[in-house]
Amino acid sequence: MAINSGKPILVTEVCLRDGSHVVAHQFTVDQVRNVTRALDDAGMHYIEVSHGDGLGGSTLQYGKSLVDEMTLIEAAVDECENAKVAVLLIPGIGTINELKQASDLGARLVRIATHATEANVSAQHINKARELGMESLGFLMMAHSVPVEKLVEQAKLMESYGAEAVYVTDSAGSLLPHEVRERIKALRNSLDIEVGFHAHNNLSVAVANTLVAIEEGATRIDGSVRCLGAGAGNTQTEVLIAALDRMNINLGIDLYKMMDLAEDIVGPLIPGSQEIRKGSLVLGYAGVYSSFLLHAERAGARFGVDPRDILIELGKMKAVGGQEDMILDVAAEIAKRDKVRV
Amino acid sequence: MAKIKAAIIGSGNIGTDLMYKLENSDVIELIAMIGIESDSDGLQRAKQKGYKVFSNGIQAIVENPSMVDIVFDATSAKAHVHNAEILKELGILAIDLTPAAIGHFFCPAVSSLPTSLDIMNVNMITCGGQATIPIVHAINQVADVTYGEIIATISSLSAGPGTRANIDEFTITTRRGIEEVGGADKGKALIILNPADPPILMRDTVYCEVKNMDEAAIRKSIKEMVIKVNEYVGGYRLRQEPMFEGNCVTVLIEVEGAGDYFPPYAGNLDIMTAAAMRVGEDFARRMLTKNMIETTI
Numbered sequence: 166m167a168i169n170s171g172k173p174i175l176v177t178e179v180c181l182r183d184g185s186h187v188v189a190h191q192f193t194v195d196q197v198r199n200v201t202r203a204l205d206d207a208g209m210h211y212i213e214v215s216h217g218d219g220l221g222g223s224t225l226q227y228g229k230s231l232v233d234e235m236t237l238i239e240a241a242v243d244e245c246e247n248a249k250v251a252v253l254l255i256p257g258i259g260t261i262n263e264l265k266q267a268s269d270l271g272a273r274l275v276r277i278a279t280h281a282t283e284a285n286v287s288a289q290h291i292n293k294a295r296e297l298g299m300e301s302l303g304f305l306m307m308a309h310s311v312p313v314e315k316l317v318e319q320a321k322l323m324e325s326y327g328a329e330a331v332y333v334t335d336s337a338g339s340l341l342p343h344e345v346r347e348r349i350k351a352l353r354n355s356l357d358i359e360v361g362f363h364a365h366n367n368l369s370v371a372v373a374n375t376l377v378a379i380e381e382g383a384t385r386i387d388g389s390v391r392c393l394g395a396g397a398g399n400t401q402t403e404v405l406i407a408a409l410d411r412m413n414i415n416l417g418i419d420l421y422k423m424m425d426l427a428e429d430i431v432g433p434l435i436p437g438s439q440e441i442r443k444g445s446l447v448l449g450y451a452g453v454y455s456s457f458l459l460h461a462e463r464a465g466a467r468f469g470v471d472p473r474d475i476l477i478e479l480g481k482m483k484a485v486g487g488q489e490d491m492i493l494d495v496a497a498e499i500a501k502r503d504k505v506r507v
Numbered sequence: 508m509a510k511i512k513a514a515i516i517g518s519g520n521i522g523t524d525l526m527y528k529l530e531n532s533d534v535i536e537l538i539a540m541i542g543i544e545s546d547s548d549g550l551q552r553a554k555q556k557g558y559k560v561f562s563n564g565i566q567a568i569v570e571n572p573s574m575v576d577i578v579f580d581a582t583s584a585k586a587h588v589h590n591a592e593i594l595k596e597l598g599i600l601a602i603d604l605t606p607a608a609i610g611h612f613f614c615p616a617v618s619s620l621p622t623s624l625d626i627m628n629v630n631m632i633t634c635g636g637q638a639t640i641p642i643v644h645a646i647n648q649v650a651d652v653t654y655g656e657i658i659a660t661i662s663s664l665s666a667g668p669g670t671r672a673n674i675d676e677f678t679i680t681t682r683r684g685i686e687e688v689g690g691a692d693k694g695k696a697l698i699i700l701n702p703a704d705p706p707i708l709m710r711d712t713v714y715c716e717v718k719n720m721d722e723a724a725i726r727k728s729i730k731e732m733v734i735k736v737n738e739y740v741g742g743y744r745l746r747q748e749p750m751f752e753g754n755c756v757t758v759l760i761e762v763e764g765a766g767d768y769f770p771p772y773a774g775n776l777d778i779m780t781a782a783a784m785r786v787g788e789d790f791a792r793r794m795l796t797k798n799m800i801e802t803t804i
Contacts (some may be wrong), residue, residue, distance in 0.1 A: 223658050224695055225714040225755065257698040260675040282702040283663060286674045467752075483703035490658050490712035494759050497747045 169382035172359060174409075174416055176386050177211040177251055177274075178204050178402055179363075179432060181241070182416030183394030185217035186456045188436060191231040194240050196434055201244040203430050207422035211274055213251040214241045217395065217456060218487065219278060219304075220252055220267060221259035226489050235266055249273040253304070256286045258487065261293045262479065268297040276332065278304035278325075280485045281311045284319040290496045291326040302361065303328035306486050309339040309452055310369035313347055317382045331384045332357035335374070336486055338365030338396055338449040345374045349381035361372075364400045366392055367449025369441055371400040372408060379409075390423070390431045396455030397445035403427045451480030460489050464496035474499055509798070510536035511791035514574065516565060516590060517581030518542030520667060521604055524768035525579055525780040526553060532784065534791040538575055541567045565590045572597045576794060577787055580605060583669050584676060595627050600790055603630045604783050605669075606676040612688050615785040616641040616735045620793060627729030629786055633677050634775035635659030635696060637782045638711040638743070645732035649724040650717035650756070655691030657681065657713050661701040661722030662706035665773035669689035674698060689716050691715065709762040709774035710746070714755060721753050729758060739785040740764060742780050 181197055198213060204212050216222030216234050221228040230237075241250045251274040264275060275294045277287045285289035285372035287303060303323030308316055320331040333340075333348045340348070345362065352360045362378035364371035364387070375386060388405050392398025403423040410420055410438045444458050453476045461479075478495045479488075513535050517778075522540070526549070526627045530542065540553030545562035554560045559574075561567035562644045564586075577600045580587050580769060587607040594601045603610050609622040610628030611621070614637055639657040646652055659681070670677060678696045685694030701707050729749055742763030750757040762774030769776045 224697065225716070226652075226658055226697060226712070256674045257678065257700070260678055262675075262679075280700065282669075285668075285671045286700065288672060289675065374564050482707075483701070485699065485701050487658075487697070487699045488660060488701065489756075490660075490759065491712075493676065493712075493750065493757060494710075494746055497750075497759075 168380060168385050169353065170283060172384045174379060174384050174386055174414070176388060176402065176416060176418065177210050177213055178385050178390065179213045179347070179399060180389040180391070180393040181237070182215045182217060183389055183399055184254055184434070186395040186459065187393055187439070188434065189459065190216055190223065190228045192237060197237045197431050198240050198244050200426070201241040201248070202488070203422070203426035205245045205248040207426060208256040208418040209248050210433070211249050212241060212245065213253060214238050215252045219259050222265035224253070231254045235270060238267055238272055247253045250310055250375060251275065253278055255279070256290055256486065259272050262288060264293060265297065268299055272299065274300035274302065276302045276304040277328070277384045278306050278334065280308050281305045281316060281319060284322040288326040291323065291328050293430060295327045295409040300329055301327060303327045304334050304363070304407055305329040305331060306334045306336045307454065308333045308335055308348060309337055309344065310483070313351045316348055317351050320352050320356055322480070324356050324358050328358060330361050331356065331457045332361035332363050332385060333378070334363040335365055338367030338371065338376060338455055339452040341368070342370060342373050342377045345377050346381055349378045351384050354381040359384050361387070363387040366396065366397040366399060366401070367445045367455065368443060372404055375400045375405055376408065390427045391435060393431055393435060393438040395443040396448045396458050398439045430479045444472055444476070447476045451477050454484065454486045456486070457484075457489065457492060460492045464492045468496040468500040470496055470499045470503065509795060511577060511794050512536050512538045512575045513577040513579060513787065514539040514541055514568065515579045515581060516541040516568070516638050518547045519554065519581060520769065521776060521780060522579070522581035523549035523552060524776060525581060525604070525783060526556070526558070526780070527767040528780055528784045530564070531540070531728065532788055534578070534788050536797065539567065556714075565593055568597065568599065569593060570757060572599070576789065577602060577626070579783055579787065586672065591628055592685050595755065598627070601628045603628060604779055604781050606633055606673065608632070608680045608683065608799070612684055613786050614640045614684070614688050615739060615782050616732060617644040617785055618688060626754060631779055632684040632688070633681045633785050634709070635698060635711060636681045637778045638690040638709065638760060638762055639713050640684050641732045641736050642713045642760065643685055643691055643715060645691035645728040646715045646717060646725055646756055649728045650719045650721060652691040652715045653715055654693045654695075654716040655685045655689055655713065656695040657685060657711060658697045658699065658753070659775070660701055660707070660710045660711070662772050662774045663700045664704040664706050665709070665769070665775055666700050681730060706770070706772040708772050711760040711762065713758040713760070715757060716754050720751070720754055725749065725756055739781045742760050743778070757779050
């Protein structure tokens with residue numbers, strides 16, 4: 166495969182951030198230390214550590230963290246010999262105060278995430294990160310939900326604020342390979358900065374989508390070991406490394422070490438199964454933010470309704486990332502409606 | 508009956524909506540609309556309505572200091588810091604609708620009017636604060652809130668460039684309001700913009716962790732508070748019955764605007780102008796009583 170970029174491909178492992186959703190934000194210091202140490206030893210480029218909803222996400226809305234994320238960031242920084250610790254920040258949830266704290270503790274890169282149409286809330290944070298000497302990247306979430314032209318327009322805004330890369334973030338795991346191709350291609354043609362890709366595996370095409378993205382010139386790539394991320398997880402990192410190796414693309418990340426840590430260190434952290442089941446499949450099918458899944462399952466149990474009905478309704482209502490409170494509202498509405506019918 | 512004279516500075520969306528609301532006040536007489544661009548929609552509309560119109564910003568007040576007793580400031584946080592100094596020197600009450608947060612935080616449903624008229628600067632906190640602080644306060648009165656968290660979700664169309672450029676100001680100022688005015692020991696605020704078309708109504712969610720869980724008392728206190736807010740924001744309502752789980756209360760609110768200048772979905776803007784007008788009227792009544800006493804003496 167021909168690669169449409171001269172820059173090196175840099176991978177960010179997100180299992181300690183996106184995977185935080187899966188463990189209801191209950192990561193311990195030891196778990197973060199063990200995973201980080203093994204990833205660093207395997208040659209991982211960046212390791213993202215934050216609450217699942219980014220800095221400041223420890224809330225009743227999303228779930229409180231067992232351990233303060235700043236403590237986890239500090240522990241991860243301490244374990245890294247070569248890898249850099251990254252953080253996520255969603256304006257409206259986290260603020261510059263948390264960003265500064267993370268930077269003081271040694272976080273070297275931040276992704277500033279907004280909904281795909283709301284890039285202009287990210288200017289002050291992208292700016293501040295640059296000022297703090299961090300790598301400052303933009304993250305356009307729910308990228309499936311807008312036309313390609315809109316995505317380009319919003320990515321250019323982030324570029325104008327000083328972002329050094331912009332990601333196509335498929336938060337719902339809803340994009341198909343041809344849709345990834347047109348989005349990455351359009352961004353590559355319109356931006357002077359790097360383009361990144363973040364997938365969710367809800368339709369079982371995360372690795373395929375990532376290969377397409379790389380082919381089109383994306384150079385900032387996200388993965389989660391064992392698919393430890395929201396919904397059915399992300400691009401499975403160790404699988405991606407193996408596939409790229411088959412294509413003679415060497416990222417300097419040791420495949421055997423990745424396989425071993427996936428089996429022995431990350432595997433035991435997974436509370437259930439990350440295979441695609443009806444809940445995660447509905448996310449990709451209906452285009453719903455992946456971290457809604459566990460909240461919808463809980464609300465379904467609380468109100469006696471099928472979580473799939475909740476998720477489908479949220480998709481119709483065009484709920485955006487962060488609107489977990491809508492899940493309760495929708496579940497309560499469906500329960501009322503069902504009662505009337507009986 | 509005599510009325511207290513007021514001006515609005517800032518002829519953008521908020522200022523213009525407030526202009527329409529103040530038309531109906533029985534204690535405030537709007538005299539002037541002050542902007543910085545003479546062809547702005549707000550100033551054009553003010554002119555048509557017959558108000559004095561100025562396009563030289565706060566200078567208009569400096570040149571006509573006895574024109575008004577109250578100035579509603581709907582400019583920006585940065586401009587307000589400057590305006591506040593000048594208004595204070597001139598002895599004019601500033602009701603601040605920007606997130607500058609330098610004055611006395613005020614939410615009409617829960618704040619009592621200061622006993623003296625010495626307070627010269629009143630801050631309206633944020634739209635999310637105005638929508639949620641009453642509920643936090645209502646719960647705190649009967650159950651003692653240890654932690655109050657609010658999520659304000661507004662339509663993308665109703666979030667102006669000022670809000671977008673300084674979104675941290677919203678979360679930080681609202682958190683302060685939850686603690687200082689709502690009474691939560693610790694607060695947290697989130698804001699979410701939703702671009703759905705047609706635009707969604709403003710939605711707010713309040714989560715409170717309480718010391719003394721008493722479902723019946725909390726339910727009653729919340730319902731009474733909604734009636735109180737309805738005195739100045741008719742479209743303020745609960746989306747669902749309050750929910751209880753362990754020591755946590757969840758309240759889902761929806762705010763539909765009056766549609767004065769903004770479309771009804773922009774309940775977030777409506778609740779700010781409605782609350783500011785209410786506060787202005789409370790102070791105006793106080794000023795009128797004081798004037799009456801002084802005249803009698």
